[in-house]
Amino acid sequence: MIRALCAGLLILVACEAPREERREADPAPPVPEEPAPVPALDSSIPEFLPVDQADESFRAFRDSTLAALARQDTTHLYGILAPDLRSSFGADDGIDGFRRMWDIEDPDTRLWSELSRILRMGGAFATDSMFMAPYVYALWPDTLDAFEFVAVTSPRAAVRRAPRTDADTIGAASYGVLPLEKWRGMPESPTEPDTSWAGVVLPDGRSGWLRSADVHSPVGWRAIFTRRDGRWVMTAFVAGD
Secondary structure, three states, X not given: OHHHHHHHHHHHHHHHHXXXXXXXXXXXXXXXXXXXXXXXXXXXXXXXXXXXXXXXXXXXXXXXXXXXXXXXXXXXXXXXXXXXXXOOOOOOOHHHHHHXXXXXXXXXXXXXHHHHHHHHOOOEEEEOOEEEEOHHHHOOOOOOOOOOEEEEOOOOEEEEOOOOOOOOEEXXXXXXXXXXXXXXXOOOOOOOOOOOEEEEEOOOOOEEEEXXXXXXXXXXXXXXXXXXXXXXXXXXXXXXX
């Protein structure tokens, strides 16, 4: 009885084994194609690297100010504004003019983000007691017209065929200077959303577009800080000329 049962099991295994061998392997998933690399344009773009000359005193001031801007601390902000603060090229200056211009009570004001960006971009000393930010303004080459060029301020900015984030990318640029053709959607007041694009001329003569977040103009927003009576205050925050 046992011998017959074992013989039956052996026959069953022998019959099933080929079926396992005939099972087809699952097809391997398709390997996605690697996107074509974006050609770098840096080799033929004049280099303009970020610079930050801040000393220990200004770094401490900047760090505390950036923290205050992040939490939209108006008390700290008003505490660093000089009474003679210049915020325009007209007559509406001083702290009251600054408050009106930026509409500080509006939660959607761009002041917090714009001033934070300027401070994070580094800068340079004009004198021992005056610091200018960003570096694009502080160290702009005298040989280049400030209205006809822009600085690429990102390590690898996408240059697109059209002023849209879904437009084809035709190259990448980093920390250089490019001729400016025109602005698209350039904000006309400090309270408008920053959705602008810079139309630039590439080294090979083609036109391209860079997000305003990846470029900065030497006549764009810039700030001047002065050390008075042992403390730093902002004495100018302007754009244009």
